[in-house]
Amino acid sequence: MTHELVLVAHGTRNPMGLDTITEIAAAVAEHVGAVRTAFVDVLGPNPREVLENTASSVVVVPAFLASGYHVNTDLPARVAESGHPSVTITPALGPDPVLAQIMRGRLLEVGWSPGDAVVMAAAGSSDPAARRELMHAAALLGDLVGEVHLGFVATGVPTVADIVRRLRRSGRRVFIASYLLAPGVFHTKLGQCGAHAVTEPLGAHPDLVALLAHRFTAPVGLPWTPCH
Incomplete structure (x- = not known):
């Protein structure tokens, strides 16, 4: 089965920060195919908006270094709002x-x-x-x-x-x-x-890109079932 792949980041108004997220998503796509990007804060599109325009099953990978409000509360809420019937949300990227x-x-x-x-x-x-x-x-x-x-x-x-x-x-x-x-x-x-x-931020380091790619290809997470 082919899944749509969505990378979810925090969002930033800093142009260099946004360029880094874009670079990471593009590098991951070289490993796993097309990757869409969503943001939980500051920028759009948010996960709900991306999922509303997606028909097939979806794997969502939070590009966060630890869980917290955005991963545990904000992201699942946006997924629920989308009404999408088949979404798997993997754990946060770190610690690793x-x-x-x-x-x-x-x-x-x-x-x-x-x-x-x-x-x-x-x-x-x-x-x-x-x-x-x-x-x-x-x-x-x-x-x-x-x-x-x-x-x-x-x-x-x-x-x-x-x-x-x-x-x-x-x-x-x-x-x-x-x-x-x-x-x-x-x-x-x-x-x-x-x-x-x-030091520089972790950025689009090849090993971080590979870690994200692995999250997409071997997703570990509970499929999201929207409440009715």
């Missing part, structure tokens, strides 16, 4: 060892060395399950680079800036590993936290 490997590579690119302090910077969430997932993601990175401190740039404490400030008092070099998908307001803020260097 693949993402930890990408972050390690990004750290090496900006000059990190073993012994340097690492702060993994996430947007954050008020959802306890999402916060546990972010802690898991930090632990996976820690398995590769040693001690990792988890900080938040939007929602939650400790903030990235506070952790960097504390670690710098020890005289160590401090590196921020950006656990963000694309450039935007949040990533820009990381450059103002006083770290020695900040």
